[in-house]
Amino acid sequence: MLYPSNLEQKINFFKIKEILKSECTSPLGMDYVDKVSFSSDYNLVTRLLDQTEEFRQILVSGEAFPSSNFTNLYPYLEKAKLENSFLDAADFHEMKLSLQTLRTCISFFQKNESLYPVLSQLLGLLIELDLGLLKAIDAIIDEKGHVKSNASRELQLIRGQILYEEGRLRKVMDRIFKEARAKGLTAEDAQITVRSGRLVIPVAAENKRKLRGFIHDESATGQTVFMEPEEALDINNEIRDLEYMERREIVKILTQLTDRVRPAIPALRKATNFLGLMDFIRAKAKFAQKTDSCKPEIVKERQLIWKQARHPLLEMALKSQGKKIVPLNVNLSGHERLLVISGPNAGGKSVTLKTVALLQYMLQCGLLIPVEPNSKSSLFDNFFIDIGDEQNLENDLSTYSSHLMSMKHFSQFANRKTILFIDEFGTGTEPQFGGAIAESILLALNKLGAYGVITTHYGNLKQVASKNQGLVNGAMRYDVDKLEPMYQLEIGKPGSSFALEIASKIGISKEILNYAKSQIGEERVRYDRLLTQLENEKNQYSGLLSEVKEKDKLLKTRIQEYNELKETLEQTKKKYLQEAKEEAKTLLDQTNKKIEATIRQIKEGKAEKESTKQIRKELEEFKEKVKPEKVKLKTPAVVVLEGEIKVGDWVRLKDNGAIAEVLQLKAKEAEISIGELKSNVKLSRLERISQGEVKKEKKSIANRGNFNTNEKMMDFSMNLDLRGKRGEEILSLIQTFIDEGYMLGVKDLRIVHGKGNGILRDLTRNFLKDMSQVRHMEDEHADRGGAGVTLVTLK
Structure with a gap:
């Protein structure tokens, strides 16, 4: 049960429908949007959500799925069901395009049945569809929607004869026109033209009797007449007879083809339903993708646990202004079924209520909602809402009376399967009486076991919510120092209206405020002051907690950097020690060999002075040769800083290590x-x-030497081959390829991705389209790869 009848207007669900219609590609899908309705059937809602979620996965994957020719075939089927009637060529062309779309859909889901099982079940609508009908239509109707000449032997002969007669007519007309021009019967700039479907020659009015023929028309001034020469009359008549014959043969062919369609009308009706359903589901999936929506876990136990819930319409509006929405965390379950939200005016109470109402209604209409995937929700049989002013002059209802009428309905029909929403509960009459009546109604709704969200300013409702099981307080947080709402919902404590604080900040005199406090009562003022103090402490501790978390994050980063550096140093140390030992062993072996050779030479030279000097000199040279060199220590790896990159920061490119500002x-x-x-x-x-x-x-770059552009240019290839690579691999390769080409001043580049299914080509071109360095891109020449190669021109 839904209440009131204009519920969708009150929660702005009609705007969601408008967006869905804008995402549809055909009236068929839009018709389905109009049929969207609230349901409490668990199996139906789950199936609708699964269908949308699977189609969202199709969109995310980038797989090719038909996006056009979701044509409404109903008018053509109504026309075809009459005996002896026939569809014209244009009608069959539309039907042909729709059947091609259906064939592609069938092929897609048969190929991916395991990935999209729920959507694949919809192929049951097409079981009776005979795709042989597409083949029959394709044999007769060409790609431009005309009847093919080879649709029948008779039509082929007729059209061949028409071409022959038209050629003969053109020759005769050209000859007569040249003769008329030579005789000065027609103007120098005149040309053969057509009037009433016949070729005619423009002749000056004063010369019309000098040319034998028939006048079909004259110019606006009457100075020129358009004549059909007598010699061309028979040929034109022959062509006209052939055209009538062609028309009769085309009608015969189309009638036979319509007879073929007539038995398939029931199956084609179901196929049309399938097309509309696919267009509608895709519109829902595109909306879900645009709003970053997902399917929460649907549980049968009554509960509503949403994390990071966002109002889709509000988020779109804020995004267009460059602002971000504040997500909500909502928890209605068990002994906390009715949430009573309090807080200052313009603090977000009503927005929170409408967010929960809209998302729950969307969910039970089969739409994915903008919450975290680990959220949980259940379905309700009754959906009641009391928002805004329902004052009715015709029924003599005041604002408060209209609210009481809603409360009467709520208290009569609410139960454990009901979710309800009441905005500004109890307002519209004297606060003392309005608060008392609201309190009694709230207790009655709680006793009935209903779920829902209620907003109020009444202090007695906050107290009732804190003392009764089934009710729970909620507060919209407020920055008292800045007098700004924070739009954050906090469940578990009531909120203050901050009326006295706001009045004091604005500058209302102390005398006025003191009098107001005396009228309110010390206990109420103390209670409100306590809420304000709690809010201040909450803000203070939230700031401290954020600071501690930031420091803890920085500490973890530094510890990780330290451990990585320590591990690197240990590995480097072991490596250098091993290399030093190996080098020392080699040097020792060489030295021993040299000493032994020196001793042997001295003995053989019998210690002659000159010989010994020469040998010692060679030994000294060897010592200099093996003397250790001074080695500069390797510069440690650059330490990356945390935090957001800003203008003026120094950065390093991850893929090539270049330093930039x-x-x-x-x-x-x-x-x-x-x-x-x-x-x-x-x-x-x-x-x-x-x-x-x-x-x-x-400094390290300076030690290594300057960047050699000529050497880089010699190593750079103007061809990039992506064949055989996966989609996620190619983006970084393309980015580096374009960047290097741009830095080296290369204007023309060539990317080979192959044809295949066109996935790599589409990924490549979509990525290039958004690159500022790219001026133009096009297919390679057909002889050198065609669509399998993209030629890129840089700026």
């Missing part, structure tokens, strides 16, 4: 400067480093 930020890209070269790169390819590390890296 950030000049400007644009969405997910950054404009960087590498020396005198400027380039745009994605932020994901950059890592932030400190000024000290920049100096070390520059």
